Amino acid sequence: MAAACRLFGTLEKVSLSNIKQFSLPAVSYGHSRFFSTEPAAVGKHTKTKIVNDVCVITLDSPGVKVNSLSKEVMKELQEAVDSVQRNPSVKAAVLISGKPGCFIAGADIGMLESCKTYEEVHQISREGQQILNRLESSPKPVVAAIMGSCLGGGLEVALACHYRVAVKDRKTALGLPEVMLGLLPGGGGTQRLPKLAGIPAALDLELTGKTVKADRAKKMKIVDLLVDPLGPGLGTPEQRTMEYLEEIAVQSARDLASGELKADRKKSLMDKIMNLAFQYDWVKDQVFKKAKGQVMKLTGGLYPAPLK
16 A cells, blocks of 8 residues: 555656657547647636647636627637737647537627617627637638537637538537527628638528538538547547547647648639629629528518528
């Protein structure tokens, strides 16, 4: 017993800071596993840690089952992204949720309900747009690691990132369902989504409020890389999948920063033809007229948000 105590006492004196990198068996896509070498910084809704030269920003609002975007959350997110820019040792960042079933479920409804005037709503929208514009214009690549619901403002945050990795399971869904609640996507998603998916596919999501699974989002080029969920092992399947998702996202971020990985933004021949056609106003008018007709047929005019 005394020998065992001496052994544990010795182990306690070993500094984790001396562990620079611990390689585990190779995973798919040529990725390796790495442990964090720097301590985490913790806020109310976010915590950050440095994994090699990548800052992992984990969003995990306390006391709630899903993450939503409030003023407080957006402020912390902005501060985390700004800290990435200020740190010369950080080459890229990953944005991930601490909740396995939810990336970000959308805007905080309570925040919106508290607004009494148009000016208040407009100010919230403008502030959100400015934060996401700064995220999008970051010279250091930011990867969104998505598992679970990625809806409304959550999708708009993901679209502002430079690369999106998503878990291919039944819980992961992406979309803008707020239009069916009378709310317009106010974070710039209506502009970013068509650039990735093309105007027809973007209109289908923006006007109907439908959601798509990760594999469909990959085909639409909303998602860049799919990750298969893991089964049980040393931890629950959800825990293991979240850890695996983070590893893949971190390696993707490192590869983007080094130039080894390039996001596939190539347009298909049909996309090129559509983009050329949309240079003519009469083509756009016909497409939007048809889209409006479909919305009216679907909603009977009772949902005005898609028409705005």
